[in-house]
Amino acid sequence: MVSEQIRWNEKTSWQGIDESLASKRDLVLVFFDHPDCLTQEWYQELSRHYPNAIIAGASSSGSVLETTISDNDAVATAITFERSRVQCTSKKVADFSNMEALGSALGQDLLADQLRHVFILSDGLMVNGSELARGLSHVLPDGVSITGGMAGDGTRFEKTYVIAQGGAETGVVAAIGIYGETLRARSGCSAGWEEFGAERRITHAEGNVLYSIDDRPALELYKSYLGEFAADLPGSGLRFPMSVRNNPDSTPLIRTLLAVDEEKQSLTFAGDIPSGGLCRLMKTNMDKLIEHAGLAAEASKMGHEEECLVLLVSCVGRRLVLGQLCEEELEIIRETMGDKAVITGFYSYGELSEVGEARCSLHNQTMTLVSIYE
Numbered sequence: 189m190v191s192e193q194i195r196w197n198e199k200t201s202w203q204g205i206d207e208s209l210a211s212k213r214d215l216v217l218v219f220f221d222h223p224d225c226l227t228q229e230w231y232q233e234l235s236r237h238y239p240n241a242i243i244a245g246a247s248s249s250g251s252v253l254e255t256t257i258s259d260n261d262a263v264a265t266a267i268t269f270e271r272s273r274v275q276c277t278s279k280k281v282a283d284f285s286n287m288e289a290l291g292s293a294l295g296q297d298l299l300a301d302q303l304r305h306v307f308i309l310s311d312g313l314m315v316n317g318s319e320l321a322r323g324l325s326h327v328l329p330d331g332v333s334i335t336g337g338m339a340g341d342g343t344r345f346e347k348t349y350v351i352a353q354g355g356a357e358t359g360v361v362a363a364i365g366i367y368g369e370t371l372r373a374r375s376g377c378s379a380g381w382e383e384f385g386a387e388r389r390i391t392h393a394e395g396n397v398l399y400s401i402d403d404r405p406a407l408e409l410y411k412s413y414l415g416e417f418a419a420d421l422p423g424s425g426l427r428f429p430m431s432v433r434n435n436p437d438s439t440p441l442i443r444t445l446l447a448v449d450e451e452k453q454s455l456t457f458a459g460d461i462p463s464g465g466l467c468r469l470m471k472t473n474m475d476k477l478i479e480h481a482g483l484a485a486e487a488s489k490m491g492h493e494e495e496c497l498v499l500l501v502s503c504v505g506r507r508l509v510l511g512q513l514c515e516e517e518l519e520i521i522r523e524t525m526g527d528k529a530v531i532t533g534f535y536s537y538g539e540l541s542e543v544g545e546a547r548c549s550l551h552n553q554t555m556t557l558v559s560i561y562e
Contacts, residue, residue: 196262213266218245219534220262231355245351246309249340249504250535255518265532272368278352281359291323298365305373308336310361312348312537317550318460325547334548335558337501338538375558376487377541380480383468393461405453426505444552458538459550481517481555485524488559500533500557
């Protein structure tokens with residue numbers, strides 16, 4: 189595995205491309221947060237540099253290159269595999285009645301011998317990530333790991349975009365399959381949030397929309413907990429995610445708030461909310477978030493100082509809490525994975541990982557990563 193990492197901004201365009209190796213790149217992963225990156229001209233420039241590579245990526249709430257997070261620019265990692273191959277497929281949300289069917293269709297497209305890992309890049313606002321994860325899990329066989337995330341839009345929550353062998357589009361989900369007889373992939377996922385307050389009954393929810401808790405309007409109750417932060421919803425909701433579970437014996441999942449509806453007094457989350465289930469609010473501190481980023485890295489590590497590609501997806505809510513210390517969760521990943529790890533990824537509106545009740549589940553407020561070794 190041979191790679192290079194490059195950065196783009198509106199003043200200097202792309203910097204750091206080794207033109208002598210560009211035609212040999214198999215995969216280019218790009219994460220971006222700039223209006224120019226939505227144009228066909230911008231994509232075509234990148235594809236001219238890497239004419240034989242699969243180019244895929246997502247808009248972000250912070251783009252990661254090694255241990256640096258950046259905004260208002262783009263970063264890309266161009267990879268040449270020595271013993272592996274890649275395939276990319278994508279689907280439009282508008283072509284499916286539900287996201288479980290879309291996930292199944294993506295999985296079917298990638299099924300082939302020696303498939304080892306599937307990396308998902310999804311629209312972050314139009315997709316129920318829980319349904320998407322179920323569809324992928326039903327189709328992809330045991331032994332194929334699944335990670336990825338929901339595209340971000342800073343803290344604006346307006347539109348998110350995915351690149352899949354073409355210019356950036358909204359309402360798209362892409363899946364990248366990585367194949368190889370010797371390829372190994374191992375994922376890790378950890379949060380660092382803790383529940384507080386009383387556990388309450390979810391009395392009315394439909395899909396990822398929560399209408400009432402203990403027969404009280406969900407938004408009204410949520411605001412009562414947030415106090416002064418309520419004025420800044422939905423953005424401030426990233427600091428106070430919700431823990432949900434089907435019953436007292438179920439594994440809790442974290443859900444991040446995406447939108448509020450004042451008229452219906454409802455809350456829309458990034459994944460399913462179980463009607464009749466249980467919920468509690470959550471909080472955290474900086475030390476816990478950084479510690480759990482290290483735990484996620486430990487879970488994904490296979491060897492000592494072995495060359496690997498590390499694809500990470502962390503939640504925008506973690507970034508808001510960590511503030512200027514956010515890069516410390518990247519530094520602990522570097523320390524854990526070693527100097528030979530090539531690190532890239534993005535801050536997201538939701539993370540896909542194998543931790544949870546299903547083989548692949550949607551998580552929020554986690555650090556999720558996968559290390560890929562040839």
